[in-house]
Amino acid sequence: MRFYRALLHLYPISFRREYGAEMSALFDVRVRQTSRGFGMMVLWLATIVEVIANAAAVHWDVLRHDLRYTVRTLVRSPGFALTAILVTALGIGANTAAFSVADFVLLRPLPFADPDRLVKLWESPPGPGRFELSPPNYRDYESQNKSFSAMGAFHNTSVNLVGQGDPQRLTGSAMTADVMPMLGVKPLIGRLFTAEDQQKDNYGNVVLSYGLWQRTFGGDAAVLGQRVLLNGDPSVIIGIMPRDFHFPTAETAMWTLMPRSERENDERDNTWFQSIARLKPGVSIEQARAQMNVIAASLAQRYPKDNKGIGAAVITLRDELSTQSQLMLIALCGAAICVLLIACANLANLLIARSLVRRRELDVRLALGAGRERLVRQLMTESLVIAAIGGALGVAIAVTSVPLLSRLVPNSLPLADTPTVDLRVLVVAALVTALTGIAFGVFPALRASGKGDLSALREGSRSGGGRRARVRSALVVVEVMASVVLLVSSGLLLRALSRVESTDPGFQTDGIVTMRTALPRPQYDSNTVREQFYHRVLDGVKALPGVQNAAYVSFLPMTMGGGIFPVEANGVPSNGADGRNASVRYATPAYFATMGIPIRAGRDVEETDEINRPQVAVVSESFAKKYFPGENAVTKSFKTTMGELEIVGVVGDIKVRGLERTSEPQMYLSYRQQRGPSFPFFMPKDLVIRATAPMAQLVPAVRRIVHEADPTLPISSVQSMASIVSDQTATRAVQVRVIVAFAAIAFFLAAVGIHGLLAFAVSTRKHEIGVRMALGAQRGAIVGLVVRQGVVLALCGVIPGIALAYAAGKTMQSLLFGVEPGDAVTFAAAAALCVVMTLAGSLLPVLRAVRVAPATVFRGE
Amino acid sequence: MAHSQSDISALIPLPPATFHILMAVAQEDRHGYGIIQDVIRRTNGELKLSAGTLYRSVQRMLEQGLIDETDDRPAPELDDERRRYYRISAFGTAVARAETRRMTQLVRMARTQGLLPERA
Numbered sequence: 018m019r020f021y022r023a024l025l026h027l028y029p030i031s032f033r034r035e036y037g038a039e040m041s042a043l044f045d046v047r048v049r050q051t052s053r054g055f056g057m058m059v060l061w062l063a064t065i066v067e068v069i070a071n072a073a074a075v076h077w078d079v080l081r082h083d084l085r086y087t088v089r090t091l092v093r094s095p096g097f098a099l100t101a102i103l104v105t106a107l108g109i110g111a112n113t114a115a116f117s118v119a120d121f122v123l124l125r126p127l128p129f130a131d132p133d134r135l136v137k138l139w140e141s142p143p144g145p146g147r148f149e150l151s152p153p154n155y156r157d158y159e160s161q162n163k164s165f166s167a168m169g170a171f172h173n174t175s176v177n178l179v180g181q182g183d184p185q186r187l188t189g190s191a192m193t194a195d196v197m198p199m200l201g202v203k204p205l206i207g208r209l210f211t212a213e214d215q216q217k218d219n220y221g222n223v224v225l226s227y228g229l230w231q232r233t234f235g236g237d238a239a240v241l242g243q244r245v246l247l248n249g250d251p252s253v254i255i256g257i258m259p260r261d262f263h264f265p266t267a268e269t270a271m272w273t274l275m276p277r278s279e280r281e282n283d284e285r286d287n288t289w290f291q292s293i294a295r296l297k298p299g300v301s302i303e304q305a306r307a308q309m310n311v312i313a314a315s316l317a318q319r320y321p322k323d324n325k326g327i328g329a330a331v332i333t334l335r336d337e338l339s340t341q342s343q344l345m346l347i348a349l350c351g352a353a354i355c356v357l358l359i360a361c362a363n364l365a366n367l368l369i370a371r372s373l374v375r376r377r378e379l380d381v382r383l384a385l386g387a388g389r390e391r392l393v394r395q396l397m398t399e400s401l402v403i404a405a406i407g408g409a410l411g412v413a414i415a416v417t418s419v420p421l422l423s424r425l426v427p428n429s430l431p432l433a434d435t436p437t438v439d440l441r442v443l444v445v446a447a448l449v450t451a452l453t454g455i456a457f458g459v460f461p462a463l464r465a466s467g468k469g470d471l472s473a474l475r476e477g478s479r480s481g482g483g484r485r486a487r488v489r490s491a492l493v494v495v496e497v498m499a500s501v502v503l504l505v506s507s508g509l510l511l512r513a514l515s516r517v518e519s520t521d522p523g524f525q526t527d528g529i530v531t532m533r534t535a536l537p538r539p540q541y542d543s544n545t546v547r548e549q550f551y552h553r554v555l556d557g558v559k560a561l562p563g564v565q566n567a568a569y570v571s572f573l574p575m576t577m578g579g580g581i582f583p584v585e586a587n588g589v590p591s592n593g594a595d596g597r598n599a600s601v602r603y604a605t606p607a608y609f610a611t612m613g614i615p616i617r618a619g620r621d622v623e624e625t626d627e628i629n630r631p632q633v634a635v636v637s638e639s640f641a642k643k644y645f646p647g648e649n650a651v652t653k654s655f656k657t658t659m660g661e662l663e664i665v666g667v668v669g670d671i672k673v674r675g676l677e678r679t680s681e682p683q684m685y686l687s688y689r690q691q692r693g694p695s696f697p698f699f700m701p702k703d704l705v706i707r708a709t710a711p712m713a714q715l716v717p718a719v720r721r722i723v724h725e726a727d728p729t730l731p732i733s734s735v736q737s738m739a740s741i742v743s744d745q746t747a748t749r750a751v752q753v754r755v756i757v758a759f760a761a762i763a764f765f766l767a768a769v770g771i772h773g774l775l776a777f778a779v780s781t782r783k784h785e786i787g788v789r790m791a792l793g794a795q796r797g798a799i800v801g802l803v804v805r806q807g808v809v810l811a812l813c814g815v816i817p818g819i820a821l822a823y824a825a826g827k828t829m830q831s832l833l834f835g836v837e838p839g840d841a842v843t844f845a846a847a848a849a850l851c852v853v854m855t856l857a858g859s860l861l862p863v864l865r866a867v868r869v870a871p872a873t874v875f876r877g878e
Numbered sequence: 879m880a881h882s883q884s885d886i887s888a889l890i891p892l893p894p895a896t897f898h899i900l901m902a903v904a905q906e907d908r909h910g911y912g913i914i915q916d917v918i919r920r921t922n923g924e925l926k927l928s929a930g931t932l933y934r935s936v937q938r939m940l941e942q943g944l945i946d947e948t949d950d951r952p953a954p955e956l957d958d959e960r961r962r963y964y965r966i967s968a969f970g971t972a973v974a975r976a977e978t979r980r981m982t983q984l985v986r987m988a989r990t991q992g993l994l995p996e997r998a
Contacts, residue, residue, distance in 0.1 A: 036933040038960045039910050043929045071930030078938060
């Protein structure tokens with residue numbers, strides 16, 4: 018019998034209390050009527066099954082009943098229901114969106130085999146930053162290492178694809194045969210490069226990305242074996258990669274085998290190999306790092322000219338992103354947690370206030386014999402329903418908004434460029450939702466069942482005791498505190514953004530249209546062919562109506578940070594890694610005039626600076642100041658990898674590496690003095706046009722001119738200079754926009770919180786206010802009474818909030834672009850907003866308080 | 879409590895256990911064990927309600943207002959204080975009648991389609 022009674026615990030308490038004794042008695046009768054042995058066993062088995070099935074059914078009945086009741090009560094108070102659901106949706110939505118992006122970028126395993134064991138190897142110079150490997154150094158690391166089970170090298174390529182509709186400019190990757198097998202990926206169709214291909218130097222094959230295959234080849238499987246022209250060379254398509262394969266980055270559209278000439282390149286000072294490796298089983302990344310540094314030290318000893326002071330850096334593939342992108346995402350998650358905290362506090366406050374209002378109803382139900390357990394269960398169901406609806410709405414908000422956050426996905430990772438919400442994040446969202454529901458349902462539920470003295474039934478009792486009022490105030494204080502942190506953080510980030518945006522790039526951004534016409538080799542190896550092309554295009558473009566000027570340059574500012582060469586000036590030699598260097602660009606005359614870069618002294622490069630004349634350079638002011646301090650740099654000479662150059666002009670500095678980064682000094686060389694195919698990477702290919710004509714009208718005309726000059730040339734990256742500059746701040750702008758949105762939500766919720774608390778306080782203190790008014794208190798005094806409470810609450814939240822905000826500012830200092838974490842303007846603005854928030858929250862309660870008519874209050878007594 | 883026709887229709891068709899319980903308490907007040915016994919007797923032992931099924935149904939029927947718990951108890955020598963007695967309500971009677979009508983019509987319809995019951 019004891020076992021049967023224990024089984025009855027599967028039923029809800031209320032049901033057991035009601036019928037347990039009778040059920041036991043009935044079971045007792047059946048036991049007595051059953052013979053021992055087999056019959057008894059059957060009885061017990063049948064009973065266990067029956068109890069489990071019926072208990073589940075009773076629970077289901079109760080749930081259905083509670084759900085019906087919940088829907089009825091929520092429909093009866095739509096204001097409460099909508100507020101509570103909205104608050105939950107905002108909290109859950111903000112968090113699901115923020116964590117989806119963070120999870121996508123920082124946590125989710127990369128789509129490769131055993132991705133945690135994949136590392137990248139870099140050369141690390143004495144200063145900050147890291148370099149790719151030079152080919153001979155790569156070969157030495159590969160042959161001497163004992164830490165990696167495989168190593169591979171690759172580098173980005175720019176490829177003109179001709180013959181498939183319009184010519185296209187694509188980013189590809191040339192790799193050794195080890196890379197793909199190391200990643201553990203298989204082609205969707207076709208095959209990958211093999212060691213045999215590499216041995217036979219059989220590099221006329223290409224593997225296409227899924228995107229390129231779909232876009233350009235219509236997803237036709239028959240493309241396997243088809244010939245295409247890549248940079249003028251015929252190549253055979255041998256494979257298509259799956260849709261989710263992105264390596265090394267999302268923009269890579271095709272993969273080719275690295276030719277032997279590149280693999281066996283001997284320039285130890287030219288670092289352009291990216292290297293990926295797989296750790297041997299049992300070898301930790303620290304061990305690998307230590308071993309690579311031993312090899313680096315021996316290389317430094319053997320080749321001091323190129324390797325002195327160069328160490329090795331081993332970084333997991335997952336961590337290949339800047340601390341700035343990491344910090345940005347962490348800040349975003351922090352902000353989202355603040356929003357959730359505020360939302361939870363708000364929800365708790367709403368539920369407590371509601372339970373106080375419903376106290377009479379609950380006490381009446383208790384008095385009518387509803388078990389406490391039933392009441393608790395009912396209230397829990399209510400808050401879970403609110404949480405579930407709010408959570409579902411929140412997830413819907415997140416799913417729609419996450420693709421808008423794609424700018425926050427750094428392009429240094431082998432990931433798709435649009436983040437997605439995955440099942441794990443949804444499970445977490447569901448858990449958070451359930452926890453929110455349970456945690457904030459328990460509070461009022463326990464209170465409701467706490468004491469059954471039926472005090473609420475006594476006429477005139479005023480609910481809301483001291484302890485609960487304190488809890489509610491504390492919750493509002495937390496809301497204010499968290500919203501101060503968000504307001505200050507978003508303020509600091511806004512200031513940083515506007516500071517970055519107002520940085521002078523060193524050139525004019527308006528009215529400049531740019532595009533790229535990459536010149537394939539070997540067709541454009543000859544100076545004559547190149548010069549003919551430039552003249553045809555530039556003369557044609559300049560003749561277009563509305564065009565003021567046009568020029569060609571190797572790379573536009575902010576699109577390529579590299580191209581740094583050592584500078585030997587005033588007899589001081591350089592190894593390039595010691596900071597005595599400059600960025601190099603070849604340009605046609607009028608580049609400076611077109612870009613609006615001021616010429617400070619001397620002259621521009623000119624058509625007369627041709628191949629048979631002494632090499633000349635135009636340098637930037639910082640170049641002149643650094644290498645010829647206190648002197649007039651014009652007519653001075655210096656040496657670099659291209660030979661000895663004479664300075665003919667000095668121009669203003671520009672932000673080559675982007676608005677937020679320090680750039681090396683710049684030198685510009687005459688396009689006519691680029692000898693044959695030397696430094697092919699630097700062939701001027703970016704066309705800049707200063708024009709008053711609108712872009713939509715200009716671009717087709719320019720396309721026509723380029724097409725007439727060379728019908729096989731693709732035109733790519735058509736964009737205004739202004740958009741190149743604004744792209745610099747795009748990630749920041751998205752992050753700031755999101756955090757500002759979070760701060761606005763927080764601000765709104767905190768104001769709602771203050772309002773709710775004060776409104777409740779006024780309604781419970783109606784009597785006191787009435788008495789005071791009857792005794793002659795002025796309206797001002799009543800206003801003071803209410804506002805004082807609001808101000809005290811706000812102050813209690815603002816003071817710790819400011820301290821926390823300062824700490825938050827400190828941790829994200831590297832995002833602030835020089836704005837102090839204690840920036841007075843921001844803090845003052847946040848404080849002012851808090852005053853507004855408090856006043857806005859107090860407004861309605863104050864109005865209600867001054868409208869209290871003493872007579873009505875006393876009549877109610 | 880006044881019940882409308884739509885309240886009655888909302889409950890029809892009745893689950894078999896509910897209908898049997900209504901029949902059991904239609905003529906006299908019965909306690910749980912009495913109901914189980916009555917159902918067994920009337921169905922020649924074909925339907926044996928378990929305690930769980932019985933009280934789950936009883937709880938729902940009380941909520942729906944089909945039956946009431948009664949304070950009229952038999953003579954103390956026949957009573958057991960743990961027992962609770964139930965009786966059919968006016969609404970319960972109305973619902974049981976409606977269910978009977980529904981089943982009668984169903985049987986009639988089946989007959990017109992030539993579905994005569996087999997002779998025992």
